[in-house]
Amino acid sequence: MSNSIPNKQAPIIVSLDSPFTDQKPGTSGLRKSSKHFAQKNYLESFVEAIFQTLPGVQGGTLVLGGDGRYGNENAINVIIAMGAAHGLKKIITTTKGILSTPAASHLIRSQKAIGGIILSASHNSGGPDGDFGVKINGPNGGPASEALTNSIYECTKSLKEYQILQGSLIPLDQTDIYSIGSMKVEVIDGVEDYISLMEKLFDFDKIASLLRDDFKIVFDAMHAVTGPYAKQLLEKVIGAPNGTVRNYVPLTDFGGGHPDPNLTYAKELADLLLNQDFYDFGAACDGDGDRNMILGKSCFVNPSDSLAVLTANSSLVPAYANGLIGVARSMPTSSAVDVVAKDLQINAYETPTGWKFFGNLLDKNLITICGEESFGTGSNHIREKDGLWAVLFWLQILAEKKCTVYDVMQQHWNKYGRHYYSRHDYEEIPINIANEIYSKLEQGLPSLSQQKFAGHLVTHADNFSYEDSVDGSITTNQGLRILLEGNNRVILRLSGTGTKGATLRIYLERYVSNTGDLNQNPQKALSPLITAINDLTKIHTLSGKNHPSVIT
Numbered sequence: 001m002s003n004s005i006p007n008k009q010a011p012i013i014v015s016l017d018s019p020f021t022d023q024k025p026g027t028s029g030l031r032k033s034s035k036h037f038a039q040k041n042y043l044e045s046f047v048e049a050i051f052q053t054l055p056g057v058q059g060g061t062l063v064l065g066g067d068g069r070y071g072n073e074n075a076i077n078v079i080i081a082m083g084a085a086h087g088l089k090k091i092i093t094t095t096k097g098i099l100s101t102p103a104a105s106h107l108i109r110s111q112k113a114i115g116g117i118i119l120s121a122s123h124n125s126g127g128p129d130g131d132f133g134v135k136i137n138g139p140n141g142g143p144a145s146e147a148l149t150n151s152i153y154e155c156t157k158s159l160k161e162y163q164i165l166q167g168s169l170i171p172l173d174q175t176d177i178y179s180i181g182s183m184k185v186e187v188i189d190g191v192e193d194y195i196s197l198m199e200k201l202f203d204f205d206k207i208a209s210l211l212r213d214d215f216k217i218v219f220d221a222m223h224a225v226t227g228p229y230a231k232q233l234l235e236k237v238i239g240a241p242n243g244t245v246r247n248y249v250p251l252t253d254f255g256g257g258h259p260d261p262n263l264t265y266a267k268e269l270a271d272l273l274l275n276q277d278f279y280d281f282g283a284a285c286d287g288d289g290d291r292n293m294i295l296g297k298s299c300f301v302n303p304s305d306s307l308a309v310l311t312a313n314s315s316l317v318p319a320y321a322n323g324l325i326g327v328a329r330s331m332p333t334s335s336a337v338d339v340v341a342k343d344l345q346i347n348a349y350e351t352p353t354g355w356k357f358f359g360n361l362l363d364k365n366l367i368t369i370c371g372e373e374s375f376g377t378g379s380n381h382i383r384e385k386d387g388l389w390a391v392l393f394w395l396q397i398l399a400e401k402k403c404t405v406y407d408v409m410q411q412h413w414n415k416y417g418r419h420y421y422s423r424h425d426y427e428e429i430p431i432n433i434a435n436e437i438y439s440k441l442e443q444g445l446p447s448l449s450q451q452k453f454a455g456h457l458v459t460h461a462d463n464f465s466y467e468d469s470v471d472g473s474i475t476t477n478q479g480l481r482i483l484l485e486g487n488n489r490v491i492l493r494l495s496g497t498g499t500k501g502a503t504l505r506i507y508l509e510r511y512v513s514n515t516g517d518l519n520q521n522p523q524k525a526l527s528p529l530i531t532a533i534n535d536l537t538k539i540h541t542l543s544g545k546n547h548p549s550v551i552t
C-alpha cells in the first residue's frame with residue numbers, strides 16, 4: 001500500500017521571466033554556490049531542461065538522492081514534484097535523501113532506471129555559504145555523456161516555462177512508498193543495497209580476520225555522505241571497533257569543513273597516521289563518496305600509485321581474481337599504472353579528466369579498473385569512482401599480504417620503479433589571469449620542442465585531445481603537456497569544478513627506475529620540474545600567490 005500525497009494532482013505551469021543563462025554544466029554537472037541555486041526558479045529551470053531532454057522520462061524510473069548538503073532535501077522535493085508533472089512512472093529516493101554517488105550508480109543499473117540525479121558539489125564545501133550541485137547520470141549509471149549535457153544546456157537557453165505539481169512534501173525520514181498523481185515514490189535505505197554489492201566483490205571474513213589481528217584502522221567520513229555507509233560496513237558488518245568511523249553524521253555544512261580527502265582538508269586524519277603511531281591504516285572519502293585517500297603508518301599513498309597498486313594486486317580480490325581485461329587512467333594521472341599493465345600484458349588507456357570517459361571503455365568491456373590522480377579509483381562494478389570500494393580493496397590486499405601499507409609501497413617500487421608525482425593547485429585566481437597564464441604557455445609550446453626543460457629534453461608538447469575509440473567523439477583542450485625524455489612530464493590544466501574564480505593545476509611527474517633512489521621526498525625529487533614550470537609560466541608573479549593553495 002502506498003501513501004497518497006494530498007493536492008498533488010494536476011501539474012501547474014510556471015512561466016519564466018527570462019531563460020536560464022548559465023554556462024554549460026561542467027565535467028560533474030551544474031555546480032554553483034548555494035546562493036546562486038537559491039535564485040527564484042533557478043533549480044526548477046535546470047530540472048525542467050533535464051526532464052525535457054533525458055530519454056525515457058515518460059513511464060521511466062529515476063534514481064534521486066544526494067550527499068546531504070544544505071539544499072538536498074528541498075531539491076529532492078522539487079524534483080519529485082516536477083518528475084510527477086513530466087510523466088515519470090517512479091522515483092527511487094533514499095531516507096534523508098542520503099545517497100552516495102557510487103551507490104546511486106549501482107541503483108540506476110540494478111533498477112534499470114533511465115538515469116539519476118545526484119545532488120552534490122562533491123568535494124566542494126557546503127552550507128548556505130558553500131556550494132550546491134546537480135549531477136545527471138545516464139542509464140549506464142555513469143555521468144551524462146557530452147552529447148546529453150550539451151542538449152540539456154541547449155534546452156535551458158530557450159526555456160519559457162516549467163511544469164510542477166503542487167502540494168505537500170514527501171517525508172524522507174523512513175522507508176516508505178508514496179503516490180503522487182500517477183507516479184510512485186519509493187523511499188528506500190540507500191546503504192543496504194550498496195553493502196550487498198561490496199559483499200559480492202570482496203572477502204569480508206578475510207578483512208575481518210586482519211582487524212582481529214590487532215590491525216588498527218580509522219576512517220574519516222568528514223561529516224559527509226559516506227558516514228552511514230562506512231559505519232554500517234566497517235563497524236557493523238566487518239566488525240571494526242566502535243569509533244573506527246569518525247565524523248560519521250552527515251551535516252548540511254559538513255561541520256564547516258571541506259569534504260575533500262587530501263592532506264590539506266583531511267589534516268586531522270593525516271596527522272593521526274603520519275605524526276602518531278597508533279593506527280596502521282587510515283582512509284577518508286569526499287562529500288559524495290566517490291573519492292578516497294589512503295594512508296598507512298607514516299605513509300601517504302599517492303592516488304596515482306594507489307591505482308597502480310590495486311592493478312598489480314588485483315588477483316588478491318575475489319571479484320578480480322580471474323584477471324583484468326585492461327586498465328585506464330586520466331591523462332594527468334601518473335603512468336605508474338601503465339608499467340603494471342605492461343607487466344600484466346593488458347591494455348592501458350589514457351583518457352581526459354572526468355569519469356564519463358571511462359564509461360564507454362567499461363561498457364564495451366575494454367577495461368576492468370580505472371582511476372584518476374584526484375583520489376578517484378573504480379572498476380566495472382559501477383560507472384562512477386568509488387571511495388569505499390578502494391578502501392576495501394586496500395584492506396583486502398593487506399589482509400592477504402599480511403604486511404603494512406609502507407611494505408606494499410616499497411615492494412611495488414622495488415619491482416616497477418617509482419613515479420614521483422605531485423599536483424600543485426592554485427585556487428581562486430581571477431579568471432582573466434588564469435586564462436592569460438594558460439594561453440601564454442600554450443602559445444609557447446611549439447618552441448619548447450627538442451629544447452631542454454629542467455635538464456631534460458622535451459620530446460613532445462601539446463594541448464591534449466582525445467578521440468574516443470568507442471563512439472568516435474573528439475574532446476579537445478584537455479591540458480597542456482610538456483613530455484620529457486625518461487618518462488618525466490609537466491602538465492598545466494584549468495579545473496572545471498571550481499566555483500570561485502579559476503583554479504590552475506600543475507601536475508608533475510618524474511620516473512626513477514627500481515635501481516634508483518626510491519625514498520626521496522616527492523617535492524624534493526620534483527623540485528627541478530617545479531622550478532622550471534613556475535619560471536616558465538611566471539605563475540607566482542601573475543597569480544599573486546607565492547605558494548600553491550593545495551599540494552598533493
Ligand code: VG1
Nearest residue numbers: 028122353354355372374495496497
Ligand atoms: C576534479 C578532478 C577530476 C575529477 C573531477 C570530478 O576536476 O581533478 O579528476 O574527475 O574533479 O570529481 P577538475 O576539473 O576540477 O580538475 V568529483 O569527486 O567532483 O566527481
Ligand code: CO
Nearest residue numbers: 122286288290
Ligand atoms: Co566526489
